Amino acid sequence: MRDLGNALQLARETGVALGHFNVSDLVLLKAVFSSAQDLKVPVLVGASEGEREFMGVRQIAALVRSLREEFDFPVFLNADHTHSLEKALEAAKAGFDSVVFDASALPFEQNIRETKGAVEALKSINPSILVEGEIGNIGTGSEIHELATDLSKYLTTPSEAKQFVELTRVDVLAPAVGNMHGMSQEMVEGEKKKRLDIERIAQIRTAARVPLTLHGGSGTDDGDLVQAIAAGISIIHINTELRVAWRRGLEAGLAAEPNQVVPYKILPVAVESVKQVTLSRLRLFNQIAKPAIGKKDMAASTAREQQAVP
Numbered sequence: 001m002r003d004l005g006n007a008l009q010l011a012r013e014t015g016v017a018l019g020h021f022n023v024s025d026l027v028l029l030k031a032v033f034s035s036a037q038d039l040k041v042p043v044l045v046g047a048s049e050g051e052r053e054f055m056g057v058r059q060i061a062a063l064v065r066s067l068r069e070e071f072d073f074p075v076f077l078n079a080d081h082t083h084s085l086e087k088a089l090e091a092a093k094a095g096f097d098s099v100v101f102d103a104s105a106l107p108f109e110q111n112i113r114e115t116k117g118a119v120e121a122l123k124s125i126n127p128s129i130l131v132e133g134e135i136g137n138i139g140t141g142s143e144i145h146e147l148a149t150d151l152s153k154y155l156t157t158p159s160e161a162k163q164f165v166e167l168t169r170v171d172v173l174a175p176a177v178g179n180m181h182g183m184s185q186e187m188v189e190g191e192k193k194k195r196l197d198i199e200r201i202a203q204i205r206t207a208a209r210v211p212l213t214l215h216g217g218s219g220t221d222d223g224d225l226v227q228a229i230a231a232g233i234s235i236i237h238i239n240t241e242l243r244v245a246w247r248r249g250l251e252a253g254l255a256a257e258p259n260q261v262v263p264y265k266i267l268p269v270a271v272e273s274v275k276q277v278t279l280s281r282l283r284l285f286n287q288i289a290k291p292a293i294g295k296k297d298m299a300a301s302t303a304r305e306q307q308a309v310p
């Protein structure tokens, strides 16, 4: 699997989706990479403008590149929600595999103009970089919100999607299909799930004719996610669920040994906590059953996992 475009095409052909997980430190990156390695599936690491600011644009690019090279593993890096051309170019120059150019807060015509310009500029730096554009409103902030916003009235229409892709020439489209960034407290407790408009996803996929990304996937109904993949979603973003697991794991690690000051003795608890989420999501997106304890089942699962990596 040479590049992200290749991985996306293969995902589409085999009816699975790439998991996209945001990272802002080494705990999250270790959890994401080790889950993908365990399951032998390609994975997309995401870093938003804020996350890049914290880690360093070239530094996160170097980390992900080192994993890809040392383990000869399909791990890719995406510059998530990039609002300015300057930041998009900075990521492309650092070697990111894709950029989400997000001008969705602007009026539609202006979003088209700016995204089209970004596609041209980014491809001139790296012709094989993938550029994703975004239309519609799916809220901002992958965090816990007081109230869940009702975004069902802002769904992307198939004709908007078609026009946007044709005029901007983006490689990937992020529509609003019932998804939203962040989670409500009820979602964190598992009492409520986001629901997706599956029919709308299928209509948009047919009209746009490019792979689709589902943003704000945290707290979404599992059945809806599976149906969304079948309807045309090829990348699913999970961030808030990871952040919740990161905090809980960190707190548990600190509480377990109140006098411990050695980071690498505390942080593995946080890695393990995040890994529970990334493993569960990657299994769902790649149709990998959770292995049963029996020896026979383990062997069958290993065989399937080996098949999953070309």
Ligand SMILES: [Zn+2]
Binding pocket: 081, 181, 215, 216, 237
């Ligand atoms: Zn997003």
